[in-house]
Amino acid sequence: MANTIKYKTTMCSDVKDIMAQGVSRKAAAVALGIDYKTFLAYIDRYPEFAEAVAQADVLAECFWEKKYAEGALGVDKDVQPSMMIMYMKNRYRWSDRIEQQVTQTQVPLLDDLADE
Numbered sequence: 001m002a003n004t005i006k007y008k009t010t011m012c013s014d015v016k017d018i019m020a021q022g023v024s025r026k027a028a029a030v031a032l033g034i035d036y037k038t039f040l041a042y043i044d045r046y047p048e049f050a051e052a053v054a055q056a057d058v059l060a061e062c063f064w065e066k067k068y069a070e071g072a073l074g075v076d077k078d079v080q081p082s083m084m085i086m087y088m089k090n091r092y093r094w095s096d097r098i099e100q101q102v103t104q105t106q107v108p109l110l111d112d113l114a115d116e
Helices: 010-019 025-032 036-045 047-072 081-092 110-115
Strands: none
Touching (some): 047 081
16 A cells, blocks of 8 residues: 655644744644654755755744743743753854864964074
């Protein structure tokens, strides 16, 4: 028996609505009623779905940024800053600032070396 394709163009708006609630791609696949491997295959196969998922990724990150800001400002007392920092670092590859200092050493010129 051949596999039936479950893809529908409405999935493009559905995935954005689902992920706008902060869920992951895997959770979105479950909500859409498809396997995660199928979800990834749809991204490869349907450019409009790939674009929708890219937009949905941004919406999901914005959801968590807003949640984090609410916690940082004291609006949402249930937000634990350390948990949010760890979450954003792991899920969205946020990182701490790294201070870098560049030092330069004077390299002698070839002309100066030839004179010696």
